[in-house]
Amino acid sequence: METLIEKAGENDTAVYEKAGAIIKNGGLVAFPTETVYGLGGDAFNPDSSKKIYAAKGRPSDNPLIVHIAEMSALDKLSDNIPEILYDLADAFWPGPLTMIIKKKQAVPSETTGGLDTVAIRMPDHPVALQLIRAGGGYIAAPSANASGRPSPTLASHVEEDLNGRIDMIIDGGEVGIGIESTIVDLSGDVPMILRPGYVTRDMLERVIGTVETDPTLMKKTEGGRPKAPGMRYRHYAPKGDMQIFAGEMSSVAETINKRVRQSSRRCGILCSDESIRLYDDKGIIIRSLGSRTDLRSVALNIYRALREFDDEGIEEIYAESFDTEGFGQAVMNRMLKAAGYNIINTEETK
Numbered sequence: 001m002e003t004l005i006e007k008a009g010e011n012d013t014a015v016y017e018k019a020g021a022i023i024k025n026g027g028l029v030a031f032p033t034e035t036v037y038g039l040g041g042d043a044f045n046p047d048s049s050k051k052i053y054a055a056k057g058r059p060s061d062n063p064l065i066v067h068i069a070e071m072s073a074l075d076k077l078s079d080n081i082p083e084i085l086y087d088l089a090d091a092f093w094p095g096p097l098t099m100i101i102k103k104k105q106a107v108p109s110e111t112t113g114g115l116d117t118v119a120i121r122m123p124d125h126p127v128a129l130q131l132i133r134a135g136g137g138y139i140a141a142p143s144a145n146a147s148g149r150p151s152p153t154l155a156s157h158v159e160e161d162l163n164g165r166i167d168m169i170i171d172g173g174e175v176g177i178g179i180e181s182t183i184v185d186l187s188g189d190v191p192m193i194l195r196p197g198y199v200t201r202d203m204l205e206r207v208i209g210t211v212e213t214d215p216t217l218m219k220k221t222e223g224g225r226p227k228a229p230g231m232r233y234r235h236y237a238p239k240g241d242m243q244i245f246a247g248e249m250s251s252v253a254e255t256i257n258k259r260v261r262q263s264s265r266r267c268g269i270l271c272s273d274e275s276i277r278l279y280d281d282k283g284i285i286i287r288s289l290g291s292r293t294d295l296r297s298v299a300l301n302i303y304r305a306l307r308e309f310d311d312e313g314i315e316e317i318y319a320e321s322f323d324t325e326g327f328g329q330a331v332m333n334r335m336l337k338a339a340g341y342n343i344i345n346t347e348e349t350k
């Protein structure tokens with residue numbers, strides 16, 4: 001299959017007409033959102049959802065998120081909509097928050113990975129919203145990466161992973177946030193965060209009171225199974241072995257420099273603007289993810305940096321750890337997953 005690649009801004013109506021027709025005919029279109037690029041199909045067409053799994057090489061028990069552009073679209077998805085969904089939508093939609101509620105029978109089980117709940121989001125991106133409207137109002141979309149690779153933050157990342165496997169890629173430039181949406185499950189007694197993202201627990205609690213967090217998110221657990229099926233897979237994985245080092249900046253840099261000197265493999269370092277000068281630059285790749293005072297830049301750069309390391313054939317990745325306060329929890333959750341929860345405290349190993 002030839003993949004059509006088109007650049008588009010909000011007003012490129014011809015592109016949306018073409019893309020909307022592809023979606024309505026059961027085809028797949030990758031598109032930018034404010035979080036990461038998504039791979040979209042008609043959420044009410046079971047064959048479209050099957051095609052999404054096939055194109056990504058994704059296990060079919062891992063449900064997709066249904067993207068909508070209007071609040072009125074909720075009626076076709078659920079007849080069991082809790083009041084707090086409206087409160088959270090008022091505060092955060094359109095935006096990087098996905099909410100899970102009980103689904104209507106008509107929502108295909110192919111789209112929800114066999115679950116009786118559905119995950120819904122209204123993205124805050126003009127291209128995404130135009131595409132959803134042109135495609136009939138309901139676009140099922142996971143991230144537009146091949147399963148197991150870091151999520152795409154640029155159209156070129158989607159092309160690398162899915163060229164020839166999908167009908168179209170809409171190139172709307174770089175995304176704004178760089179990591180996936182916060183997922184909160186509203187189908188149980190107490191709202192629970194299944195995946196941390198830009199919308200933090202504090203932000204949610206200010207609107208709806210107590211919110212719990214899936215306890216398996218920040219550490220490797222023995223018996224505990226993450227509640228979002230997607231969080232069980234080793235997502236976000238670079239090709240190289242990744243280790244994260246925590247502790248005071250100088251001791252982290254000292255430990256990493258020592259390990260890199262002792263290694264005979266191709267090494268790469270992920271650090272911060274504040275620490276980059278502490279590393280020995282001996283032909284290895286050193287990338288700053290941004291300033292420690294600006295976690296948004298770290299979030300925006302992490303997947304891109306991991307893809308660059310893959311392209312450079314990096315075999316060992318040494319990464320600094322970042323603060324887990326606020327948005328930092330989402331950033332560290334993705335880094336820990338990329339590292340298979342391999343984190344070392346340099347103060348303890350000295």
Ligand code: AMP
Pocket residue numbers: 062063064065100112115117118119141142143180183194195227228229230231
């Ligand atoms: P992605 O945006 O590609 O990371 O994929 C969507 C994420 O949402 C995956 O981690 C899914 O497991 C999760 N998800 C979607 N629908 C549900 C649902 N009904 N219940 C729990 N998790 C869900």
Ligand code: MG
Pocket residue numbers: 142143151235
């Ligand atoms: Mg994904």
